[in-house]
Amino acid sequence: MTETPVAFSEDQAEAWDQIATALSAAGVDLLEGSCQPAPEDQRRTLAVMGKAGSGKTLLLAELTRNLLEAGVELVSGDYEGRRRRETRTLAVLAPTNKAASVLRGRGVAATTIHRILYTPVYDPEYERIAEWLTGNLPRPSIEGLSETALDRAHAFYAQVKSIPGALAAAGLRGSDFITGWKRRDDPLDIGFVDESSMLDARQLEDLQELFSTLILFGDPAQLAPVNQSGGMVFDSLPAPAQLRLSRIHRQAEDNPILDLAHALADPALDFESFESLVADAARRDPRVHLAERVDSDLMARSPVLVWRNATRLRLINAFRNAHQAPETELSPGEPLICDGLELPLKHRKKRIDLEARGLIKGAQVVYLGPGRKPGFSRLHIFGAEEPQISVASIIKIEREAEEEPFIPYAATMGAAFVHGAAVTIHKAQGSQWPDVQVFAPDLYAAARAGRHEGGIALWKRLAYVAITRAEHRLHWVIRNRLARPRLPLTTQDLDTGPAPLSLAQETS
Secondary structure, three states: OOOOOOOOOHHHHHHHHHHHHHHHHOOEEOOOOEEOOOOOOOOEEEEEEEOOOOOHHHHHHHHHHHHHHOOOEEOOOOOOOOOOOOOOEEEEEEOOHHHHHHHHHOOOOOEEHHHHHEEEEEOHHHHHHHHHHOOOOOOOOOOOOOHHHHHHHHHHHHHOOOHHHHHHHOOOOHHHHEEEEEEOOOOEEEEEEOOHHHOOHHHHHHHHHHEEEEEEEEOOOOOOOHHHOOOOHHHHOOHHHEEEEOOOHHHHHOOHHHHHHHHOOOOOOOHHHHHHHHHHHHHHOOOEEEEOOEEOOHHHOOOEEEOOHHHHHHHHHHHHHHOOOOOOOOOOOOEEEEEEEEOOHHHHHHHHHHHHHOOOOOOEEEEEEEOOOOOEEEEEEOOOOOOEEEEEEEEEEOOOOOOOOEEEEEOOOEEEEEEOOEEEHHHHOOOOEEEEEEEHHHHHHHHHHOOEEOOEEHHHHHHHHHHOOEEEEEEEEOOOOEEOOOOOOOOOOOOOOOOOEOHHHHHO
């Protein structure tokens, strides 16, 4: 096994060795730090599975670092230049922008699956600047762009290898030079996919078609996608391709949130006993809070996690009433969740553009205010590399006991949104927040229902996923009550500079 700057556990070392063997057969030798052209017609898929804290992300990060040191070229959502045919490539992917941003926060240059399945069509002048910055072309002369601006771009790129960042330093934006999107024609090489428990069978097929060597990283204790009948895509892989991490590394840091999550593996543990464990943890450690009511201030940036849709609607309407939000419009600062893109087939390019910008189903955004045209909204997309966007919107405010949602803003077509102050635990997978509120009465209802998924009590799966969304503090809410907000809704915590025009806005 190649030497690394971290000490692996026995199960991590075994997984590393098996992945290194697969990469060596594919022409990338981690031991020697060298690359050969990819062999033809060789395809392999492996899965690294482990619960929260088992070291999946550490293993992914170290593999990424060693591949780059061996000469493998990283393909990201930043910019793809012209590559030689023999160049070996790696893409690190996640199903959502939020999940990708979690990896980026840990030093791994990740992007979304959507952003890799589709590639941008660049304006020729953009390509000239980008190819100059990456060392492939001489310094360009661009009409309307001063030599000083080019110097700023060059100085930025020398420090941070980001094409959009370098363009921003020159007073430009990468999105200004993207003229359209197309389905990727050429296959890629090595792909790492985090949060792979969120994938469905169709997405796995797309990824296996795109990457000759595909490594999935996933948590088998999470909830399976709704359309997967309780199974996950890595369950279908042959046993030798399933690499399991069992040691929980972060428990050595005495993390009470992870302790609670892993306590759920005890088959004798019932809901009442688990709540006693939560109460004990709250008495010992401020990172666990036994809350008498939902905190409406926290809901503005991290949704309350619930099981039942009826609970979600009650909490959303209580949040809006507590903040005195107008019944017929949204207030700046209200959270939303993308519910999909309602665009006809003839607007396929617009769909691809919006998906690449981060507006995919489940994306979390904040409403900043109305756009320049009727039906358009200015939004901040959490986790997106360019978070500000103005887009044709269909915003749906669902109400209890009403079949049809109230729609304060609606373009004839565009991105659809529902309110994001509360969300089901299923939809929260792949996301993390500093503080997470879990609505315990819903989990009690799931426990009383006696339902199971994959041979495990459903309430335990729900509790595990909900608890592991918390980065720093877990709020276990035990009463069906909402506290009055202490602060008004605001957008001052966000970068609310001028929103770049989206393709939908430019062409509508």
